[in-house]
Each structure stands twice: as C-alpha cells, then as structure tokens.
Amino acid sequence: MCAVKAVKRRQTNRREILLEAAARRFVEDGYAAASMRDIAGDAGMQPGSIYYHFPSKEELLVAVHEDGMRLIAEAVTAALARVDGKTPWDRLETACIAHLSVLLTGGDRIKAVMRNVPLENHPSRSNITKMRDEYEAIFARLLGDLALPKGTDLHTLRLMLLGAMNWSFTWYRAGAESPERIARKFIVMLRTQLDTGA
C-alpha cells in the first residue's frame, strides 16, 4: 500500500513538473513556438519521454488548460467559503476579486488558460466545456441570489461580467491597478445607474 502510494506520488510529480514546464513555455513562447524538446529539457527529461505521460502536444495543452481551470475554480471556491455570512453583493464581489486576482497574478499554469485555448473541435474538449460550465454555474448562483430589478436578464449579466473579467488579461499590467480594485470597479459599474436621463 505504501509502495502503491509512493509510485502514485512519483508519477504525479513527474506529470506535475511536465505541466509546469509546458505551461511556462506555452505562456512565454506561445503554443506554436514552444517545442516538445524545450519543454522536455525544462522538465529534465528526453523529448520522447513526454509521450509516456501525454499522447500528443495538443493533449498536453488540454491537460495544461484543465489544470489551470481547476486551480482557478479552487481559488474562487476557497474565497467564497470564507465569506459565508455577508450580503449577496458582497459574496459576488468576493468571487470576482478572487477570479481576477488568480487570473492576473497567478503563475504560468493559470496564465496558460487564457492565452492558449485548445481548438473547439478537439476530441478532449468535452471535459473542458464541462469544467467551464460548472465554474460559470458558481457565478450564475451568485447572481441569482441578488435582489435585481424585475426582468433583469441573468444570462446576459453573467456573460457580460465574466467576459469583462476574462478579457482583462489582454490589457492588465502588473504595477498598475490591482486586480482587487478592478473587480470592485466592475461591480460598482453594474450597481450604478449610468443613464442620468440627461
């Protein structure tokens, strides 16, 4: 039993090291320019050895993507677990702060998610779609808990808020406004009535 666990851990470690190395290369060089040889070198193994863990470069990308999505979901879930008593708007704000913070200041395993999206048609894509749907359901629930004006389109609201946040990786620069402040401003913008009727 101990042996089994040891072997399992060993496997996992090597796989994790590969995921980390791949994510780094994908983020730095882009998926197309990142070579399996470079990734293998960073992970301390020979190019051919990668194929014991992943059947192809594309599958490696999918694994990196899933890994990053899982980390994001865990970060947001953990943050929400800490604010259970507050108001619905507070809970939404907490989730948005966690989402933006992990997205913008997380490591390469997180950054790789937004910068390298596997193709729509790829066979292994179904699991990614499932993960994304589950993740977005968290926000759907948070929005559903708000006391919104009658007739508010929750579906559109969710797509708008998540879209605004997810796109931020294209313009965010470290040192400028913090992810937390950005998230708070997005929420304020939604809560406020911008149309003054003037």
Added chain:
Amino acid sequence: MCAVKAVKRRQTNRREILLEAAARRFVEDGYAAASMRDIAGDAGMQPGSIYYHFPSKEELLVAVHEDGMRLIAEAVTAALARVDGKTPWDRLETACIAHLSVLLTGGDRIKAVMRNVPLENHPSRSNITKMRDEYEAIFARLLGDLALPKGTDLHTLRLMLLGAMNWSFTWYRAGAESPERIARKFIVMLRTQLDTGA
C-alpha cells in the same frame, strides 16, 4: 503608368488571396496546425512562394491580424457615419451593434483576429497596439459624450464594455441570439441600476 497600376493590382490581389487563405486555415485549424503548405495550396501557389510576400509564418499571422482589425474599424466607423444626429447613447449603441455584428458574423478574416493573437513580444506587434489604441479611442470618445453620473470611471467603463463584447466570440453560437440583440442588452445592463437596495 497603366503598367504600374496593373502590377500594383496584381501584387495586391495575390497578397489578398494569401491573407484570405491564411485567415481561413488559422480559424479552421488553428495557427499551430495550419501549415504553410496548406495555405499555399489554397492560395494556388507553392509553399516557398509565400515567402516572397511574408518573411515568416508569424509575420503572416500579424498581417492577417492587422487586416482583420482594419476591417472591424471600417465597419464601426461606417456605421457611426450613418447616425450622426442621434443621442450619445444611441451612437454608442450603434457602435456596439456594429462591433459585435462584424465580430460574430464576419468572415474568417475577422474571426482570425480574436482567435489568433500574435505574441506580445513579437517585433511587429507595435503596429497592432497602435491600431487597437486608435480603435478603442473611438469608444472612449463615445463614452465621453455620455452624460454620466459624476465620478464615473470612463476608463474602467470602456474596458468593461469592450471586454464583455470581445469575449463573446467564445460563447456566441450562430442561430441563437443575434449580435444586435446582445449588444442592446449589454447597453441596457449598464444604463440600468441593478442595485435595488434590497
């Protein structure tokens, strides 16, 4: 002089055909999987011939990206030219409808813009940044014309609105809600006060 024009047109056409073929392959297969040989074949030439027009695959991507951005900017500018007399909110709505419509229902030369973004570090990236800044200035101006509540953060509002719209290519499906309706809903969401104080 006629000869010069003929040669010029010939150049342009071949280049255009290449851009079209490349955009199509980039969208269909993704940048990494699209081969120069396939692109050349679609454009009716030999693989090596591409290199007379573009020095590398990456530069071809940059050219496709710039081409698409230009088409988007032209579409929005043209739409705005047609509604000069209306209210600031109407003008903003017009721009958003045009932006989303061309983005979501435009051809491959448009789709390629969102789906294949050249790397940040790439040398030829400066022109893309310049084009994007100029394009976003259009929206900055439209937002500046609105009579917004005092203290509204125009910068955040622009990033939020454009982010929500740009991200839509990840979830939009033809046949579902039209780009025009989506754009209108986004605007309504911003104009409305979502916080009922309840």
Added chain:
DNA sequence: GTCTATACTTGGATAGAC
C-alpha cells in the same frame, strides 16, 4: 517582380532497449 523547384533544418511522434 513574381513564382517554381528543391533542399535544408527543426520539431512532433514512434519503437524498442533498459
């Protein structure tokens, strides 16, 4: 000036040894 033919080089992938 534009394209073809062809060769060079890198890189994804596989087979079999250890």
Added chain:
DNA sequence: GTCTATCCAAGTATAGAC
C-alpha cells in the same frame, strides 16, 4: 518510466525560370 534512435511532416531558404 525513461532513454536512444529514428522517421517524417512542416517551416524556411535559395537558385533560377519567366
């Protein structure tokens, strides 16, 4: 589970035709 050797597809360079 990893390495070595190898294959072949694909990016790229270039010489020369027209």
